[in-house]
Amino acid sequence: MYKYDVYDHQIVDERVAQYRDQVRRRLSDELTEDEFRPLRLQNGLYMQIHAYMLRIAVPYGLVSSAQMRMFAHIARKYDRGYGHFTTRQNLQFNWIKLEETPDILADLATVEMHGIQTSGNCIRNITSDEYAGVAADEIIDPRPYAEILRQWSTFHPEFAYLPRKFKIAINGAAEDRAAIAVHDIGLSVLKNEQGEIGFRVLVGGGTARTPIIGSEICDFLPWQHMLTYIESIMRVYNQYGRRDNMYKSRIKILVKAIGIEEFKRQVEADWADIKNGPGTLTVEELNRVAAYFTAPVYETLPANDPGVALYKTENKAFANWLQRNVKPHKIPGYAVVVLSLKKTGIAPGDASAEQMDVVADLADRFSFGELRVTHKQNLVLADVKQSDLISLWKEAAEHGMASPNIGLLTDIICCPGADFCTLAFARSIPLAKMIAERFDNLDFQHDIGEIELNMSGCVNACGHNHVGHIGVIGVDKKDGGEWYQVSVGGAQGNDAAIGKIIGPSFNFQQMPEVIDRLLHVYVRERLEEELFIETVNRIGVTPFKEYVYATPINVEDTVDKDAYGFIEKPDNYTVQRKSRF
Amino acid sequence: MIIKNKAVVSDDWTILRLSENETPESVTVPVGKIIVPLKVWQAQRATLQNRAERGVWLASNERPEELKGEVEKFDVIAVDFPKFADGRGYSIAYNLRARLGYVGELRAIGDVLRDQMFYMQRVGFDAFAPRPDKNIHDALKGLTDFSETYQTSLDQKLPLFRRVKRDGIATAGSTNE
Numbered sequence: 001m002y003k004y005d006v007y008d009h010q011i012v013d014e015r016v017a018q019y020r021d022q023v024r025r026r027l028s029d030e031l032t033e034d035e036f037r038p039l040r041l042q043n044g045l046y047m048q049i050h051a052y053m054l055r056i057a058v059p060y061g062l063v064s065s066a067q068m069r070m071f072a073h074i075a076r077k078y079d080r081g082y083g084h085f086t087t088r089q090n091l092q093f094n095w096i097k098l099e100e101t102p103d104i105l106a107d108l109a110t111v112e113m114h115g116i117q118t119s120g121n122c123i124r125n126i127t128s129d130e131y132a133g134v135a136a137d138e139i140i141d142p143r144p145y146a147e148i149l150r151q152w153s154t155f156h157p158e159f160a161y162l163p164r165k166f167k168i169a170i171n172g173a174a175e176d177r178a179a180i181a182v183h184d185i186g187l188s189v190l191k192n193e194q195g196e197i198g199f200r201v202l203v204g205g206g207t208a209r210t211p212i213i214g215s216e217i218c219d220f221l222p223w224q225h226m227l228t229y230i231e232s233i234m235r236v237y238n239q240y241g242r243r244d245n246m247y248k249s250r251i252k253i254l255v256k257a258i259g260i261e262e263f264k265r266q267v268e269a270d271w272a273d274i275k276n277g278p279g280t281l282t283v284e285e286l287n288r289v290a291a292y293f294t295a296p297v298y299e300t301l302p303a304n305d306p307g308v309a310l311y312k313t314e315n316k317a318f319a320n321w322l323q324r325n326v327k328p329h330k331i332p333g334y335a336v337v338v339l340s341l342k343k344t345g346i347a348p349g350d351a352s353a354e355q356m357d358v359v360a361d362l363a364d365r366f367s368f369g370e371l372r373v374t375h376k377q378n379l380v381l382a383d384v385k386q387s388d389l390i391s392l393w394k395e396a397a398e399h400g401m402a403s404p405n406i407g408l409l410t411d412i413i414c415c416p417g418a419d420f421c422t423l424a425f426a427r428s429i430p431l432a433k434m435i436a437e438r439f440d441n442l443d444f445q446h447d448i449g450e451i452e453l454n455m456s457g458c459v460n461a462c463g464h465n466h467v468g469h470i471g472v473i474g475v476d477k478k479d480g481g482e483w484y485q486v487s488v489g490g491a492q493g494n495d496a497a498i499g500k501i502i503g504p505s506f507n508f509q510q511m512p513e514v515i516d517r518l519l520h521v522y523v524r525e526r527l528e529e530e531l532f533i534e535t536v537n538r539i540g541v542t543p544f545k546e547y548v549y550a551t552p553i554n555v556e557d558t559v560d561k562d563a564y565g566f567i568e569k570p571d572n573y574t575v576q577r578k579s580r581f
Numbered sequence: 582m583i584i585k586n587k588a589v590v591s592d593d594w595t596i597l598r599l600s601e602n603e604t605p606e607s608v609t610v611p612v613g614k615i616i617v618p619l620k621v622w623q624a625q626r627a628t629l630q631n632r633a634e635r636g637v638w639l640a641s642n643e644r645p646e647e648l649k650g651e652v653e654k655f656d657v658i659a660v661d662f663p664k665f666a667d668g669r670g671y672s673i674a675y676n677l678r679a680r681l682g683y684v685g686e687l688r689a690i691g692d693v694l695r696d697q698m699f700y701m702q703r704v705g706f707d708a709f710a711p712r713p714d715k716n717i718h719d720a721l722k723g724l725t726d727f728s729e730t731y732q733t734s735l736d737q738k739l740p741l742f743r744r745v746k747r748d749g750i751a752t753a754g755s756t757n758e
């Protein structure tokens with residue numbers, strides 16, 4: 001993976017010093033909270049309900065064992081012993097003290113990490129395919145380009161105060177695992193007929209209040225032009241994106257308002273004099289960065305390990321895990337292993353300091369010291385020898401990270417919701433937990449098969465609800481209660497689609513039954529081998545809607561059993577909405 | 582006092598802002614060194630351009646191209662930041678310098694604060710009028726927060742990768758495990 005040179009170190013160290021002084025000025029009231037807010041946000045520090053939350057950038061999801069150990073250290077020293085992996089492949093700590101943040105960032109800098117531009121109206125951490133470099137369907141490894149973009153976007157002077165946040169995703173495989181269609185800019189690396197490398201560029205995709213699939217602005221942009229072309233997109237957006245209404249300020253609204261043709265015309269007009277200019281990428285720079293992402297030295301191994309084949313027949317739990325959590329690797333004898341952070345009873349994506357140390361250890365012993373964070377909030381060991389799978393499984397299971405549920409119903413994507421987030425209309429973590437408990441039965445989950453259940457606590461849609469096969473979103477009914485709207489038919493990847501809302505909202509207690517009814521329709525209607533999403537696409541939303549609303553869902557208004565630990569009285573729970581961030 | 586060329590210096594320009602009942606056509610521009618709004622310049626160009634000292638300022642929603650072909654007439658062009666979070670001024674400055682060829686004093690006015698000035702200087706501002714309630718000597722420190730930058734902008738025509746020899750994996754002493 002990429003390693004900082006003296007320049008990277010210097011820039012990040014100077015950032016820590018700058019931020020330390022900003023915190024000092026805030027604490028001495030030289031800076032007002034309004035002046036300080038964008039500064040702390042651009043270092044990843046949010047104000048939440050209980051405390052500050054610090055978001056740490058994990059560039060394109062790649063993390064070394066040393067970095068993971070540093071996360072564990074931070075969790076112990078500055079937080080409550082755990083952290084939360086997010087759908088944007090980052091890590092968040094939820095219980096942070098402002099005074100300690102400069103020290104945390106200084107600690108992080110020692111392992112080449114930071115919180116730069118993980119929040120605020122700037123270019124955010126670049127996300128990519130969690131299987132980059134090992135995926136069998138990879139055309140071009142996107143990571144060198146992601147790293148070059150990371151450097152280019154870091155402290156870009158012109159684009160630090162955009163109308164709104166800006167997210168770029170990049171994918172280099174046949175299957176899109178980076179959700180490029182719902183990003184402000186989505187890049188796919190490809191080869192043209194002449195064998196030249198370039199990008200298909202999408203612009204103006206997004207979820208949140210206005211879910212929309214990105215439009216193609218360029219079908220083949222030669223790689224040398226990546227930075228200058230994006231610079232022009234940014235410049236047009238910075239000048240013409242709306243600033244009067246924050247809900248209409250994303251680039252998608254601008255692209256929609258003037259149309260992709262006109263937007264493209266403006267971008268190309270701006271680009272004319274910088275195209276081929278000094279911002280053009282050089283072969284030397286690409287090669288320098290790409291050299292950090294070459295494949296590790298693999299051993300020559302038999303394609304299938306006999307020990308694994310045997311053990312699989314003896315141990316049902318191991319066999320389940322193999323089936324769900326182990327993915328094929330392009331090198332014979334190796335496998336890609338997903339460590340599940342979705343154990344029932346745990347908030348999706350949470351990992352304890354102890355688990356972080358364990359995975360760092362597993363990475364060192366079994367996967368060349370590297371890990372990846374997935375957009376589904378799990379961790380991946382990308383280069384595991386098949387002959388190590390049994391020991392790895394045992395250790396992962398001992399530490400609660402071998403739930404064989406990857407891609408299944410309980411592999412829920414979930415935002416922090418009202419337990420942490422000041423914008424929430426409803427809780428999402430306790431709901432995820434309640435649904436996971438209801439459908440904990442593994443045979444049932446295997447029978448249902450691959451399905452994506454994505455949940456957000458409000459219209460901002462951090463939990464990717466619009467692109468979930470089943471999407472759940474907290475809505476505001478002005479009565480202070482918790483209400484959820486449900487959609488079906490959303491999808492990410494090559495067939496990205498926005499789900500359709502099935503009807504009026506449900507309360508917290510009704511939700512597991514709603515999910516149950518949706519699954520019932522699927523089981524009733526499915527053809528052999530058909531996945532949930534395929535059934536929805538074939539029969540449409542109506543049968544689901546009809547069945548869910550056919551009879552009332554009566555739930556006893558039971559007192560929720562302290563679902564997440566610190567909301568003591570959920571029965572008279574009202575959602576706290578304070579100021580933004 | 583303003584910051585100019587990285588030093589605190591005295592300043593004798595006055596910025597003219599229209600009050601509600603004034604119009605660009607009718608407002609009287611006082612004699613002396615006045616930085617007038619773009620609209621006033623456009624309405625009163627015939628007389629203003631005969632003055633010895635000329636200054637104009639752009640609001641964040643105004644287009645720099647409106648000054649196309651006449652930027653060299655000004656001793657100072659200012660760009661207003663109504664709120665520091667309104668980042669349009671950065672692109673305005675870039676365009677004034679890079680596209681319209683302006684080489685004179687380019688001044689940031691309005692909600693100008695220490696922590697944005699490093700970026701402002703990179704896109705072509707060489708003068709800053711920090712908000713009056715802030716300590717100007719403190720603000721000056723904002724110009725030196727960083728000693729290196731990755732990307733091209735106005736101050737730096739070459740990106741880091743064309744300017745220096747960056748260590749690659751072989752010379753960095755790290756092995757490719």
Ligand code: HEM
Binds near residue numbers: 046206
């Ligand atoms: C207190 C915590 C958080 C706050 C206050 C917050 C705030 C927001 C807001 C306001 C939006 C809507 C932006 C827009 O429409 O322009 C949004 C979108 C989003 N956030 Fe968060 N968020 C939080 C945590 C998270 C977490 C933990 C994740 C990842 C698990 C996340 C990932 C996203 C994503 C993926 C979007 C979606 C859509 C898009 O960018 O188009 N956010 N967030």
Ligand code: SF4
Binds near residue numbers: 416421422
């Ligand atoms: S979706 Fe809403 S509730 Fe959930 S984290 Fe985002 S802003 Fe908060």
